[in-house]
Amino acid sequence: MVLARGGLRKIIPEFNRLNPGIEVVPQIYKWEDAHKKLLTAMSAGSGAPDIAMVDISQLDQFLKYPDKFYDLNEFGAQELAGDYLEWKWKQSMVGDKQLALPTDIGPMVLYYRADLFEQAGLPSEPEEVAAQIQNWDQFLEAGKVLKEKTGADILSNPYELYGAIRDQGDQLYFDEEDRLIIEENPQIKKALSYYIKAREMGIAGAYDQKNALPEYSAALNSGKIATYISAAWGRGHVETRAPDTKGKWRAAKIPEGTGNMGGSFLLIPKETKHAKEAYKAISWLLAPEQQLEVAKLTGNFPSTPSVYGDELFTNQGFEFWGGQKLGVLFAEVAKDVKVQRKGPNYQTVEDIISDGMQAVTVDKSKDPETEFWALVEKAKTKLQNK
Amino acid sequence: MKRSGRRKPWMLAILVMALLLSACGSGGDPADSAGAEPEKSGEKVKLQMWFWQGAAFEKLFRSSTG
Incomplete structure (x- = not known):
């Protein structure tokens, strides 16, 4: 079983079948490209899709432009809050605005x-x-x-x-x-x-x-x-x-x-001419029932705790793991995750530190403490020049 | 030879064909066309949805939700 591949895309045909007046057309990009393209579109004020998926590590750089995305509370998103883990739900809030709906999580x-x-x-x-x-x-x-x-x-x-x-x-x-x-x-x-x-x-x-x-x-x-x-x-x-x-x-x-490591969100850029239909699509795709379906299909772990009682998480043993019921463990730790703010420049800093520390790991002659703080200085310079 | 001043049927056919091809678009980079008037197929609203996948999972540090 190959996990974490093609999660949400697999249930799009079902949404399209149930909604004959709407057709969600997926466009697949590499992780880096997807976020860069969206950022470029946001900056240019044109070229954004109707619905965009954004990884948690990249989310804050989009949330700093709250006016570029729909406040999903305009469509009634606040009524869905109880369906999702509170910490995950809050990650896509700016003030009272709900700028995205949560996909899976990575406890x-x-x-x-x-x-x-x-x-x-x-x-x-x-x-x-x-x-x-x-x-x-x-x-x-x-x-x-x-x-x-x-x-x-x-x-x-x-x-x-x-x-x-x-x-x-x-x-x-x-x-x-x-x-x-x-x-x-x-x-x-x-x-x-x-x-x-x-x-x-x-x-x-x-x-x-x-x-x-x-x-x-x-x-x-x-x-x-x-x-x-x-x-x-x-x-x-x-x-x-x-x-x-x-x-x-x-x-x-x-x-x-x-x-928590990973997980994404779906946002609706203001450029779309079909925000209502886009909301209908994302609220269906990310509803508990569909998150459970995606979990069954791919292994992505839902952000909707109401499905944690499903047999998939309570009773399914995994042969590769000696029959261990991994879902029980995942569901248990999922509730203990803290809400952390990454900030729009998180990945810039993390790339500098992780790449630099990899060189330190390989080269034993380097002093990790000295090198680490030098990398922090390098990150500061990069941020100043941004 | 004198021009008639009226388009012949085959010229109209070419014109219609060109218009149809132009409406269909290239099918290429969605970023080139997104933001314009959304595509419609009859009464159907087409929603363009961008996913990411793959490479990041291979690099292990991120999940692959798409």
Whole structure:
């Protein structure tokens, strides 16, 4: 099963069939292109579609132009608020305006190789893992044991740990006024300190998940990497990239609380001549019943908690995961996600830091602390020149 | 030879064909045409919907909702 591909598009034909007067015509773009094109259209004041999908990491750069999109409350969106997770719903609000409806979410969990954990004498059942690895120090200790007993790295890359800890904070890189707060955000300092610890302990690989996927996949498939900290959709990644490890993986709560990675929103640009029809389409496509259908078809995890009681989430075991009922875990952690504001320039900063820290991960002669703060300075310069 | 001043039937046919082709558009980049008067097929309203997919999922750091 390939997850997280073609989610919403699969149910568009059904919407078109039920609504003979409307035809939703999907246009598919690469992630980067879709957001760039929309931003260009917004800036130019022309060229926008009737409905646009925007990823959570990019959302704030569009929400800073609230007048360019319809306030969906004009069509009665406020009546739908109770259908969605509150934190997800609020992410697309600007003041009282509701500028988008939520698609899926990415509640984060710890995927791990139960067989390697067992081999190392570590807890291997999900409840035991969650109970005995409750904080990141315990996670690093487990990594040390794992490395000694099995030779496997507990992390593909120390930056994966940095990202997980960063995303557990109340704030990320920017505050409400879009001021860069990396230097004063204790969670970022904590995330960096654990990056450094994992690197120094020699329990993390240096696989470049962004740019060297085949090498990373081969390591994942051959048992060189024992965990993957990711979202609900990440299970598809493991199944696709590490097919030879079928049955050996499990998932548990991550230490110190969950986070959210990914998920999107649908917006209606003001340029459309058919806002009413566009709203009819998005409110149908993202209603609980349809989110459940998409989850069945693709594995995308719904942002509508009323469907979490469906058998798909309460009773379906997954063979690749040793029969574990992953939906139970995802639904549980989904409710604990905090609302975080990324800000319109989040990705600009994150790209600079993640690319720079990848070079540091590979080159052991570089001092991560010095390099990290140099990258922050680089990000500041880039923001000033924007 | 004197021109008649009236269009011949085959000229009208070419004119109609050209108009029809122009109305159909190229089917190319939607950004080139979006924002203009929405396409209609009879009484049907066509809504252009932009999705993203794929590459980001391959890079692991983002979900792939589309």
